[in-house]
Amino acid sequence: xxxxxxxxxxxxxxxxxxxxxxxxxxxxxxxxxxxxxxxxxxxxxxxxxxxxxxxxxxxxxxxxxxxxxxxxxxxxxxxxxxxxxxxxxxxxxxxxxxxxxxxxxxxxxxxxxxxxxxxxx
Amino acid sequence: xxxxxxxxxxxxxxxxxxxxxxxxxxxxxxxxxxxxxxxxxxxxxxxxxxxxxxxxxxxxxxxxxxxxxxxxxxxxxxxxxxxxxxxxxxxxxxxxxxxxxxxxxxxxxxxxxxxxxxxxxxxxxxxxxxxxxxxxxxxxxxxxxxxxxxxxxxxxxxxxxxxxxxxxxxxxxxxxxxxxxxxxxxxxxxxxxxxxxxxxxxxxxxxxxxxxxxxxxxxxxxxxxxxxxxxxxxxxxxxxxxxxxxxxxxxxxxxxxxxxxxxxxxxxxxxxxxxxxxxxxxxxxxxxxxxxxxxxxxxxxxxxxxxxxxxxxxxxxxxxxxxxxxxxxxxxxxxxxxxxxxxxxxxxxxxxxxxxxxxxxxxxxxxxxxxxxxxxxxxxxxxxxxxxxxxxxxxxxxxxxxxxxxxxxxxxxxxxxxxxxxxxxxxxxxxxxxxxxxxxxxxxxxxxxxxxxxxxxxxxxxxxxxxxxxxxxxxxxxxxxxxxxxxxxxxxxxxxxxxxxxxxxxxxxxxxxxxxxxxxxxxxxxxxxxxxxxxxxxxxxxxxxxxxxxxxxxxxxxxxxxxxxxxxxxxxxxxxxxxxxxxxxxxxxxxxxxxxxxxxxxxxxxxxxxxxxxxxxxxxxxxxxxxxxxxxxxxxxxxxxxxxxxxxxxxxxxxxxxxxxxxxxxxxxxxxxxxxxx
Numbered sequence: 001x002x003x004x005x006x007x008x009x010x011x012x013x014x015x016x017x018x019x020x021x022x023x024x025x026x027x028x029x030x031x032x033x034x035x036x037x038x039x040x041x042x043x044x045x046x047x048x049x050x051x052x053x054x055x056x057x058x059x060x061x062x063x064x065x066x067x068x069x070x071x072x073x074x075x076x077x078x079x080x081x082x083x084x085x086x087x088x089x090x091x092x093x094x095x096x097x098x099x100x101x102x103x104x105x106x107x108x109x110x111x112x113x114x115x116x117x118x119x120x121x
Numbered sequence: 122x123x124x125x126x127x128x129x130x131x132x133x134x135x136x137x138x139x140x141x142x143x144x145x146x147x148x149x150x151x152x153x154x155x156x157x158x159x160x161x162x163x164x165x166x167x168x169x170x171x172x173x174x175x176x177x178x179x180x181x182x183x184x185x186x187x188x189x190x191x192x193x194x195x196x197x198x199x200x201x202x203x204x205x206x207x208x209x210x211x212x213x214x215x216x217x218x219x220x221x222x223x224x225x226x227x228x229x230x231x232x233x234x235x236x237x238x239x240x241x242x243x244x245x246x247x248x249x250x251x252x253x254x255x256x257x258x259x260x261x262x263x264x265x266x267x268x269x270x271x272x273x274x275x276x277x278x279x280x281x282x283x284x285x286x287x288x289x290x291x292x293x294x295x296x297x298x299x300x301x302x303x304x305x306x307x308x309x310x311x312x313x314x315x316x317x318x319x320x321x322x323x324x325x326x327x328x329x330x331x332x333x334x335x336x337x338x339x340x341x342x343x344x345x346x347x348x349x350x351x352x353x354x355x356x357x358x359x360x361x362x363x364x365x366x367x368x369x370x371x372x373x374x375x376x377x378x379x380x381x382x383x384x385x386x387x388x389x390x391x392x393x394x395x396x397x398x399x400x401x402x403x404x405x406x407x408x409x410x411x412x413x414x415x416x417x418x419x420x421x422x423x424x425x426x427x428x429x430x431x432x433x434x435x436x437x438x439x440x441x442x443x444x445x446x447x448x449x450x451x452x453x454x455x456x457x458x459x460x461x462x463x464x465x466x467x468x469x470x471x472x473x474x475x476x477x478x479x480x481x482x483x484x485x486x487x488x489x490x491x492x493x494x495x496x497x498x499x500x501x502x503x504x505x506x507x508x509x510x511x512x513x514x515x516x517x518x519x520x521x522x523x524x525x526x527x528x529x530x531x532x533x534x535x536x537x538x539x540x541x542x543x544x545x546x547x548x549x550x551x552x553x554x555x556x557x558x559x560x561x562x563x564x565x566x567x568x569x570x571x572x573x574x575x576x577x578x579x580x581x582x583x584x585x586x587x588x589x590x591x592x593x594x595x596x597x598x599x600x601x602x603x604x605x606x607x608x609x610x611x612x613x614x615x616x617x618x619x620x621x622x623x624x625x626x627x628x629x630x631x632x633x634x635x636x637x638x639x640x641x642x643x644x645x646x647x648x649x650x651x652x653x654x655x656x657x658x659x660x661x662x663x664x665x666x667x668x669x670x671x672x673x674x675x676x677x678x679x680x681x682x683x684x685x686x687x688x689x690x691x692x693x694x695x696x697x698x699x700x701x702x703x704x705x706x707x708x709x710x711x712x713x714x715x716x717x718x719x720x721x722x723x724x725x726x727x728x729x730x731x732x733x734x735x736x737x738x739x740x741x742x743x744x745x746x747x748x749x750x751x752x753x754x755x756x757x758x759x760x761x762x763x764x765x766x767x768x769x770x771x772x773x774x775x776x777x778x779x780x781x782x783x784x785x786x787x788x789x790x791x792x793x794x795x796x797x798x799x
Contacts, residue, residue, distance in 0.1 A: 013586035017593070024598055055578065084581045092641070105581070106588035106621065109596050 003120045004028040006047040008038035008064065009082070010057050017107065018051065018082075025113050027120075035059025039067045042074065049119050050079040051103075054094065062097050069098055078119040082107070143233070150227040151198070153178045165213070165234070184212050190219055194230070197223040207235060214384040216240075240386055244393045247271045251397050261405035265297040265398060272394045273300065276387070278378055280354075283362070283398055284309055284321045285371035293322060296371065302352045308345070319345045320359035321372040328369050330391070332358045335380040356381035360395035364403045373398050428503075428524040431510075434482060436462050439519060448503070448526060450495030457496075467492035467500065481507045481520045490527065502531040570631050577628040581621060588617045626757040633764045640768055642793045644679040645687065647718060651709055654691045662699045668706040669695075677711055680718050681793035682769050690762045690773070694722040694785045697758060701783070702726030716791050717771075723784040729777040737775055738763040769793075 005027045009015040019029045030045050032038040035056040054061035069075050078100035094102045145162035158170040185191050189208045197204045204221045216239040222229040254264050269281040282298030292313050295306040314322040323341050324331040333339040334356050336349045356377040361369045373395040422429045428445030437459050449465045451457045466474045470491035477489040486508040493501050505524040509517040591614040632638045662669045698707040705725030712719050738759050766773045770790050777783035
């Protein structure tokens with residue numbers, strides 16, 4: 001059965017890029033354009049992995065994370081933050097808030113796939 | 122007893138009584154013949170009674186003829202009345218009191234020596250008159266002249282003089298001698314005292330009385346005999362005039378026209394006269410000294426530029442100097458003398474001034490600043506220093522005030538205070554302006570940082586997708602590329618990455634400069650950080666055929682620092698080294714030196730020209746234009762490194778030789794000291 005990945009990203013191009021890379025690897029991709037939609041899709045689809053931008057419209061990544069984690073049975077789904085380059089603290093903040101991992105933009109195609117593969121085995 | 126006793130009718134009892142009397146007793150018959158002379162009388166006369174009895178009194182004592190007692194005896198005999206007299210008898214140089222009892226048969230006369238009493242009385246009288254004169258303001262000269270006349274009146278033919286020792290303590294000065302000839306007095310002036318300098322010069326020299334009974338023969342007078350004799354001066358006795366401290370100031374002299382030996386009375390008198398002269402002269406000198414001092418003090422006070430006042434216990438003005446008159450705007454001292462001092466004290470300061478004067482009259486000194494109003498209405502600021510003055514009993518009777526006009530000072534102070542206030546107001550205003558400006562600046566800074574952060578994010582978002590898509594395309598994921606396509610996409614990829622680097626650096630700097638950077642100090646093993654740096658740059662280096670070497674000391678301690686930031690610095694430095702080196706090697710060395718970790722990144726690259734070293738760590742100073750084009754970079758890398766090292770409490774420095782290579786040294790404290798981080 002194909003693994004299902006929810007990508008929450010407001011930027012169309014980035015969303016397409018990530019989707020493209022994941023589909024190329026044979027994953028099923030579900031997309032959401034903002035935090036609230038992300039939470040809804042996550043609860044509805046119950047994906048194997050969630051990749052989520054931190055800076056999102058309507059509801060930001062941190063709040064979306066909390067809401068998802070709050071749903072019963074959802075806390076086992078790994079949620080990886082994807083964010084633009086940031087200074088110290090962002091990574092720690094992300095991990096501290098409950099994100100499983102942290103991937104910096106820009107996405108490097110060579111490493112991106114291997115980075116997420118470990119959460120799907 | 123009715124008549125003179127005769128030996129014939131004397132009974133032995135009576136005789137016994139008469140012989141044992143302390144008074145002298147003689148009896149005369151009506152024809153002035155002695156009929157009885159007791160033992161005491163014989164003693165006074167220096168004769169034996171039997172030699173006098175039966176002798177005629179005026180034959181035996183012819184010098185008595187014409188004396189007062191001669192007249193009194195006759196009067197008693199004639200009137201048959203009891204008489205009593207006191208008289209000086211020159212041949213004996215004594216005073217006698219006579220009580221004369223007449224009877225038709227003759228006279229019974231009791232007499233006794235009253236010399237001591239008389240002399241004492243006389244001296245006291247003279248002393249009283251002299252003292253009275255002194256007390257009543259007689260000048261020294263008046264008193265001395267009076268003294269001389271009083272003394273001279275005691276003895277016939279006697280002339281007195283007073284000579285004083287000049288301030289040189291060597292020569293004499295004629296002081297007073299109203300009855301000595303002027304020529305003689307002038308001759309005495311300037312006579313040098315010595316062992317044989319007449320009576321006075323010698324007496325003063327010796328410090329003791331000198332008696333010359335005959336000037337004509339006395340060797341002391343050898344040099345002055347001629348002038349003395351010329352003026353009929355034959356005897357001269359001189360008594361030193363001695364001050365209370367023993368100092369010999371001069372001498373009192375008695376001159377006689379005949380050869381003369383002093384009697385006890387004379388010596389008593391001359392001693393007394395010298396003593397009175399001493400008192401007079403000493404008092405005169407003390408008075409003069411006091412007067413001189415007073416004059417001196419008065420001159421000083423008159424000239425004193427400050428106001429000097431003497432104020433009575435009742436607060437009335439006793440004395441004031443000219444400066445004080447000017448201060449209170451009085452035209453003369455009469456205008457204000459005796460007036461209440463409070464009349465010039467400004468109404469506002471009446472109470473403090475009252476408290477102040479009360480304190481002074483309790484015996485304290487003090488000072489007070491207050492305002493006065495002059496007689497003509499002028500207001501002045503003054504400062505008074507006052508001290509209580511006491512009388513001989515120790516009672517405070519007045520105070521001496523020294524008052525200074527401090528109006529100018531007060532005005533200056535006032536002006537200064539005003540200027541100060543104005544300045545403060547200005548400073549306050551300026552501070553407010555600055556604070557406003559500062560607030561605006563901070564606001565601007567915040568807006569700038571916010572703008573930069575937003576812009577960076579907004580810029581990065583599309584850039585990330587550009588880089589992402591270029592990466593995918595270059596990997597051939599969407600499909601195969603020909604060489605030209607690959608080359609061009611690579612160039613676009615490189616440019617995009619450069620742009621992202623620029624944006625990231627700007628974001629970092631804006632955060633550092635606005636102080637919004639958090640640092641996290643943890644225990645970091647530099648060795649692993651270095652490994653990570655090597656690991657990430659190894660592909661780039663080996664692609665250029667460069668060796669990346671590390672030399673890490675074995676005893677490196679863990680460092681308390683911010684891992685990500687030191688990583689960023691080292692990555693930047695090694696990246697630069699790789700970028701600017703075309704052949705050779707890049708070496709990273711780590712060692713500990715004085716509790717500091719030293720990391721050196723050396724290369725064998727193009728190096729840096731001397732003139733560029735100074736600006737190496739400044740923003741956008743990527744040296745000359747050609748450089749930038751050839752070596753891609755933001756121009757912010759080293760500037761950011763320096764800022765980061767400051768944040769970490771460390772330092773960064775560079776050494777370089779153009780065309781040979783560069784060496785960057787990073788120094789990091791092993792223990793983080795809180796407070797260093799800005």
